[in-house]
Amino acid sequence: MGAVCQRLKGLNGEYGLFFFAHDLGIRTEGNFSLRFTLVDITTRLSVGSAVKDDSAPILARIFSKSFTVYSAKRFPGVLPTTDLTQCFADQSVRLPTRQKRAHNGGNSSKRKK
Incomplete structure (x- = not known):
């Protein structure tokens, strides 16, 4: 699985490189952790060099950190959107977020006639 890298501002306002794996899905219930490997693919792009294999320097x-995947019956509910997720969403990264709705006395669903 590959991940898209984007240059974005973090919570501290400084730019950094952030990776997003939109196609990650786990269908088995249990506890898991992910292994991330950063490789230098620029060594594969040099013109005129002989390619010996498909490896790149790690x-x-x-x-x-460990995380838990639940079955549909045991799912405890969606967690609130984190500040970091909202920070990225505000920079046009397409991430699932729980929208904060303005409370206006319960009249938001009534239409004016």
Whole structure:
């Protein structure tokens, strides 16, 4: 699985490179962690160099924190949108967010005639 990299501002207002894996899906209930590997693909792009294999130098490898995948019956509910997710969504990254709705006395569903 590949991930899209984007240059965005983080919560501290500084630019950084952030990776988004939109196609990640797990169908088995249990506890998991993800392994991330950062490779230098620029070594594969140099003109005139002989290609010996499909490998690229590994720059870093790290595991995520453990997370739990629930079955539909045991799912405890959707977590609130984090500040970081909202920060990225505000920069036009398409991420699922729970919209904060303005409360106006319960009249939001009534139409004016």
